[in-house]
Amino acid sequence: MRRSREPFFWALFSSGGMIAALVLPALALWLWVARPLGWVAGPTGPEMAALLGPLLLRFCLFVVIALALFHWAHRFRYTLYDGLQLAHLYGLIASICYGGATLLTAAAAWLLWRLPHLPPLPPLR
Amino acid sequence: MPETAETIRLEVLRYRPEEDSEPVWQGYDVPLRSDWMVLDGLNYIKDTLDGSLSYRWACRMGVCGSCGMMVNGTPTLTCASYLSALAPGPIRVEPLRGFPIVRDLVIDLHDFLDKLKSVKPWLLRTEEPPLAAGEHLQTPEQLAEYKPYSMCINCMLCYAACPIYALEPGFVGPAAIALAQRYNLDSRDQGAAERLDVLSQHEGIWACTFVGECSAVCPKGVDPAGAIQRYKVGATADWWRSVLMPWGAR
Amino acid sequence: MNPAYRPYHPKWHRDRMPIFWWLGQAAYVKFIVRELTSLAVGYAALLLLAEVWALDRGAAAHARFLRFLAAPPVVAFHVVVCAALLFHTVTWLNLAPKALVVRLGGKRLPDGAVVAGHYLLWLLASGVIVWWLRGGL
Numbered sequence: 001m002r003r004s005r006e007p008f009f010w011a012l013f014s015s016g017g018m019i020a021a022l023v024l025p026a027l028a029l030w031l032w033v034a035r036p037l038g039w040v041a042g043p044t045g046p047e048m049a050a051l052l053g054p055l056l057l058r059f060c061l062f063v064v065i066a067l068a069l070f071h072w073a074h075r076f077r078y079t080l081y082d083g084l085q086l087a088h089l090y091g092l093i094a095s096i097c098y099g100g101a102t103l104l105t106a107a108a109a110w111l112l113w114r115l116p117h118l119p120p121l122p123p124l125r
Numbered sequence: 126m127p128e129t130a131e132t133i134r135l136e137v138l139r140y141r142p143e144e145d146s147e148p149v150w151q152g153y154d155v156p157l158r159s160d161w162m163v164l165d166g167l168n169y170i171k172d173t174l175d176g177s178l179s180y181r182w183a184c185r186m187g188v189c190g191s192c193g194m195m196v197n198g199t200p201t202l203t204c205a206s207y208l209s210a211l212a213p214g215p216i217r218v219e220p221l222r223g224f225p226i227v228r229d230l231v232i233d234l235h236d237f238l239d240k241l242k243s244v245k246p247w248l249l250r251t252e253e254p255p256l257a258a259g260e261h262l263q264t265p266e267q268l269a270e271y272k273p274y275s276m277c278i279n280c281m282l283c284y285a286a287c288p289i290y291a292l293e294p295g296f297v298g299p300a301a302i303a304l305a306q307r308y309n310l311d312s313r314d315q316g317a318a319e320r321l322d323v324l325s326q327h328e329g330i331w332a333c334t335f336v337g338e339c340s341a342v343c344p345k346g347v348d349p350a351g352a353i354q355r356y357k358v359g360a361t362a363d364w365w366r367s368v369l370m371p372w373g374a375r
Numbered sequence: 376m377n378p379a380y381r382p383y384h385p386k387w388h389r390d391r392m393p394i395f396w397w398l399g400q401a402a403y404v405k406f407i408v409r410e411l412t413s414l415a416v417g418y419a420a421l422l423l424l425a426e427v428w429a430l431d432r433g434a435a436a437h438a439r440f441l442r443f444l445a446a447p448p449v450v451a452f453h454v455v456v457c458a459a460l461l462f463h464t465v466t467w468l469n470l471a472p473k474a475l476v477v478r479l480g481g482k483r484l485p486d487g488a489v490v491a492g493h494y495l496l497w498l499l500a501s502g503v504i505v506w507w508l509r510g511g512l
Contacts, residue, residue, distance in 0.1 A: 006331040007364035010357060014474075020416045021464040026501035028419055028460050030508050031426070032453040036445040043508055045437035049430050051507065061427070065420045072417030078334050079410045082292055085394055104424060111427045142386035198400065225387040233387060269483075288403065291392045335470065336406045354474035 009074050009098075016071025023064055049115065058112040066105040073097035133157040133208055134215035135166050137178065140226050148226065151175075152215065157208055163218065164192050164203040167230075180230035187344060190280030194230055195219040200282035200342045221285040237281055240297045243323050244305040249316025261313040274307035274352055276345040283339035283349050295328030299339035299349030302330055306352040325360055333357075409466050415459035468493040 034040045043051055052058050077097045081087040132154040140148040153174050155166040164182055171178050182192040185204040192203045197217050208216070224232035283299035284290045290298050305324060309317045324330050333353050340350040397403040429440035443449060471493045472486035 004325055004329070004331060007325070007361040010331065011361050011365065014358075014361075016416070017463075017467055020419070020460070021467040022497050022500040023504060024416065024419050024460045025457065025464050026504040027423070027508075028453070028457045030505060032422065032444055033450065033457055036441070036450055036453075040509075043510070045430065045434050045441070047510065048426070048437070051510065052427070052430070057507070061423065065423055068416050068420035072413045072420070075410060075413035076417070079407070079413065082289060082334060083397060083407055083410070085292065085392065087292070104421070108420075108424050108427070111424070111431050115427065115431060140388050142388070148388055222390070225384075225389045227384075227387055233384075266482075288392070288396055291396075334406075334410065335473075336403070337470075338402055338406075341402065348473075351473040354470075355476060358474050 009070075012067065012070040013074035016067035016069075017075075019064055019067045020071055024068065027064075052112070052115055058115060062108055062112050065108045066101075069101040069104050070098075073101040131157040133166070133212055135163070135170065136215045136217045137167075137170070137230070138217075138219040139178070139229050140220075141177070142228060155208070157212060159209055161208045162204050163194075163196055163201070163206045163208060163211070163216065166208055166216075167203065167218070178230075179228045188278060190278035193221050193280040193282050193285065195222055195285065200285035202280060202282070202344050205344060221281055223285050223287070223291040224281070234281070237279075237284060237298065237300070240301045241279070241304065244297065244301050244320055245316060245323075246301075246304040246308060248308060248311065248314050249319055250313075251315045263312055267312040270312070271307045271310040273347055274303045274310070274349075277304055277307070277347045277349075278345055280344065282342045282344065283347075286338040286342040288336060288338075289332050289334060293328055293332040295326070296332040297324065297329050299353065300347075302333075302356060303347050303349040303352040306356055309356075321360060321363065324356065325364075330356055330360070409462065412459045412463035412466075415456050416463060418456060419460060464497065468497060 030040065035042065042048075052061065074097070077093050080089075080093050086093060133156075135153050135155055136150050137153065138148045139145070139151045153166075153170045155161075155169045155174075158165070161169075162185075164185055167178065167180055167182075171180075180192070180194070180203075182204065183189040184191070187202055187205045190202075193200060194203050195201070195218070196203065196206050197211065200221060203218070218230065220226050220230045220232045224234070224236070227233050277300055279300060281300065287296075287299055289296050302324065305320050308314045309320060330353055335350060335354060337350045340348045343349065393399075397407045426437075426440060429437040444453075469490060472489035475489060477484040477489055477492075
């Protein structure tokens with residue numbers, strides 16, 4: 001019997017879920033609640049660019065974004081199958097979810113790769 | 126039987142294929158005795174009120190797995206459910222969800238039995254040691270590995286609780302996977318690879334989204350949800366190993 | 376039953392699952408809410424990507440991005456997103472021992488210890504991230 005390819009997607013889903021669980025709450029609270037509300041001073045634009053200077057850190061951010069996207073793709077796919085009984089749209093849903101995740105992952109890779117090649121951002125005054 | 130003024134109403138979903146096109150509710154008042162289970166109420170109905178009621182039961186003590194039904198929307202063993210705990214009622218009794226109804230509270234089990242058989246729930250050996258080598262010895266730790274999964278009484282409450290089983294026709298289901306794990310984790314068994322072929326099918330286990338209700342309703346503490354998640358991790362590791370190191374013996 | 380032949384019983388009653396089966400029970404509602412946190416995870420990835428894209432386009436673009444983040448309805452929405460992300464974290468870490476059986480020195484670690492270990496890991500990861508965001512690394 002042919003073995004399913006599900007283990008590959010499940011591996012992405014479960015590692016994405018673990019990374020998202022460990023990393024996203026702190027990032028989200030700091031960058032999107034504390035920073036806009038002024039509870040913390042930064043990171044501002046130039047600071048953010050500096051934080052993402054080292055290749056290793058840009059790679060870490062890439063991994064977080066990629067795995068979070070594939071976690072969403074796999075989980076949302078099954079939510080549509082079971083929650084709205086759209087399992088008959090198997091191919092369409094899989095294409096949209098995994099296809100979307102792949103495209104955005106590629107965009108993330110390209111943007112993070114070229115970041116330090118840009119001229120340094122002048123401090124805002 | 127001494128007359129008791131206190132009664133409780135059982136609303137039972139009846140289905141007589143020779144006269145009904147759809148299941149219909151029928152209400153019965155049964156005595157509310159402090160030591161009676163829902164099953165006793167059903168037996169009272171059949172004995173004195175309506176002999177046409179059909180349902181399964183056997184041991185009336187929670188070990189045979191025959192009397193599973195939906196009681197107030199929850200899959201329950203009717204022999205383990207006190208009437209007084211559900212007072213003042215009315216108590217809704219329906220056949221287990223997710224299975225075709227044959228008649229009244231009797232459902233068709235063939236799908237479950239076929240799926241159970243497909244996972245080969247018996248000890249599989251690739252080599253048999255000679256008789257002179259003696260018995261297979263097992264430490265208490267090795268026994269503890271699979272013991273919870275061996276407590277399954279095939280009552281199918283987990284199947285009734287699982288929405289995926291009702292939605293996905295190919296899903297093997299909680300009890301079958303838990304029983305497959307019971308043998309996979311048994312130190313005497315060598316059949317894990319053979320079972321993987323069935324379980325790693327798309328619907329085999331991968332349709333499971335860890336709702337977790339199967340473990341919540343299990344009367345024997347089998348924890349099929351845990352068995353399935355562990356199996357997913359194991360099957361995934363196995364898949365990656367076969368992809369990254371295909372020269373390994375399969 | 377011989378799988379090649381199964382008698383078809385037209386009189387057996389088969390119920391269809393209603394589309395909104397998950398509204399029927401509290402446990403199912405909680406399950407669907409838990410699954411929908413995947414949308415918050417996907418959104419978080421998008422927003423991180425959006426900030427990188429803003430950085431890519433220059434200082435003015437990033438400043439516009441920060442002003443967008445500061446708008447009150449956006450902050451309110453992001454508070455909801457953070458709540459969803461926290462719900463994802465808590466439900467995921469609490470279920471960790473179901474999937475992960477850890478053995479130390481032959482004895483199986485109890486579920487509580489596995490969960491506690493994961494929460495500790497979460498605390499450490501959050502600490503490292505905050506340290507990084509403050510320019511420490």
